[in-house]
Amino acid sequence: MTPIPQPPELPSDLPPQVVAYIRILEATIAELTAQVTGLTTRVAELEARLNQNSTNSSKPPSSDAPHTKPAPPKPSSGKRRGGQPGHPKAERTLLPPDEIRTLKPATCRGCAHPLTGDDSNPAVHQVHEVPVVTPHVTEYRCHRLRCPHCGTTTVAAVPAEAATGYGPRAQAVAALLTGSCRLGKRGTSQLFADLFGLPLSPAMVCKLQHRTAEALKPVAEEALMYTCGQPANVDETSWKQGQKRAWLWVAVTTLVVAFLIRKTRGRSAFEDLRDGSTAVHTTDRYPVYTHLDKHKRQLCWAHLRRDFQAMIDRGGSGTAIGAALLACSDALFENWYRVRDGTLTRSTFRSVYIPALRRQVGEFLRTGAACGCAKTAATCGELLPVEASLWTFARVVGVEPTNNAAEREVRHAVCWRKTSFGTDSERGSRFVERILTVIASCRRQKRNVLAFLIDAVTAHRTGAKAPTLVPAQAQQQNVVNPLFANC
Structure with missing residues (x-):
């Protein structure tokens, strides 16, 4: 705005009423000028906020409005779409067959002459099918017997590993569906009924999550301790716990990822995550x-x-x-x-x-x-x-x-938060941070998440040593693919 020039001296012969009126006008103009300056600054700030998008702020691309100007297209490379010459062909993996059906042509397709013999290298075509899955039910019949000596009745106790009513695999699958596939409690319950023929209430899904969190406690603590000694990408994103603001923190190393949920975004939460680490940190x-x-x-x-x-x-x-x-x-x-x-x-x-x-x-x-x-x-x-x-x-x-490594690991949790609206309690937050730690770390180590969860749950029930996500120790563990495991 153009500055207002200094007003000239008023003639001395003006009536006092005119002089007073002019002074009032000058004061009003100065006040309005100050208001316009402030409002202009405010409008500029609001326009800048309104024009924020994923290219000039930390807002995600999913928040961009439809009218947001897209990023300029990259220059054409001149290559055709799809696989390029020399690119490895993507083919379906052939699995060991359970049933073999031999097909031989009866007649020649050229002259219809009868054909006999064998092909030393026949073409193979496989049809993959998922078998009907039915629950394996183990029934414990606990007999009550009376002592002939004193008359006291004694009931046989159910083994500790069977006390939950669901086996390690069922518990691990429930944790996988909610944590990795981001299914809700009701969706998990419905899938168990439709896919496995196994009744599982939403309330029981919650209980299995809590038991899985307890089984993963030593695993997550060991993973967190390991990441503290390694260079890490660190990031945080908003979360909800009990309808209140919380924060999900992540530390990403080459092979191990650690998650924590805390009610603060401050220094104390960072110290919980990194515990005074002196390694290199990549951050925003x-x-x-x-x-x-x-x-x-x-x-x-x-x-x-x-x-x-x-x-x-x-x-x-x-x-x-x-x-x-x-x-x-x-x-x-x-x-x-x-x-x-x-x-x-x-x-x-x-x-x-x-x-x-x-x-x-x-x-x-x-x-x-x-x-x-x-x-x-x-x-x-x-x-x-x-x-x-x-x-x-x-x-x-x-x-x-x-810090893209941390951004990528947080993405799964952000998608989960948007569909689940966070957690309701500390217990739920412990499950989230521990299952995310296992999922992200296993993916980086190319380990099967379900197999790891089964091992962790089994170890927790039997009192055995829990599996580990720490690379040097993990290499010594034999992780079985559950698709081929007979358990």
Whole structure:
């Protein structure tokens, strides 16, 4: 807004009433000018908030409105759709047959002459079918006998491993359906009835979840302890517990993932997750991570890229800074992808590309911290003290420049939260965090989740040692595929 010029001196011969009226008008104009300035700033903030989407904020793509401008299409590679020449053909896996039917042609398809003999290498066509599953019921008949000596009656006790009324496999399947397949209690109950012919009430599903959580307690605690000693991608997302706000935390290492649910998003929850770990942490810019050693922290460049795009979208004096920083991030990712696919050596990337990028980014951040756009200046000012955390991935082998690993692991939990609306109690939260730990870790280790759950439940019932997710110990365990297990 154009500033109001200083009013001239009023003539001395004006009547006092006119002078007073002019002064009132001047004060009113000044007040209205201040209001317009404040409202203009407020409108700019609201427009920036309204224009937020998955490209310039932390909002997920699923929250984008239909009218949101899509990302620019990638340039065509010139390749046809589908599998490329030399790509391994995807074929159905042949399984050991339970029944073999031999088919021989009776006559020649050319002249109808009768055919005899055998083919040394016949073509194989398999039909895979799921057998009818019926529950295996073990009935314990507990006899009550009277002592002929004293007359006391004694009833035989049910074995401890049979006290729940459902076997380890049934309990593990219920946990798998709710935790991995994200079925609700009623859906799990219905599937048990339709698929297995086994009556299982929603209330019993809850009880089996609690028992599974107890069985997985030592497994999850050991996994959490292991991740504390490893470099990890750390993230948090909102959760609900008992209709109140809670937070789901995750620490992702190469082979083991640990989840925790806490009622706070503060430092105490982070300490529960990482227990004072001094390893490298890859995180976003959430303030709870600012206490970490900047030389052992990697800021997520995917988040930063969205921050740079937001500088451009806000307009004003921060646009040029945002465009320059965005170009630097594009150059970083372009060359990092070459490092990952082997077309650029890591040593060349560190010695040739990183120094120039680091110098340019530092200059742009210092310029942005002094620019006229308050939000752009604030973002750049926050990044300058932790500038070293932008480049940890270039120094430490195995550290990625993004926190995408944690984002991917959290995705399953977010989808589950949207359909289940969180948990109702501490007991439910313990099941969620422990089953998520097992699912994510087993997937990373290419282990069968159901087989692991069966082993954990069986060990808990019999008092045996629980299976482990820790890689060095897990390699010594024989995990049986339940599709072929006779249990």
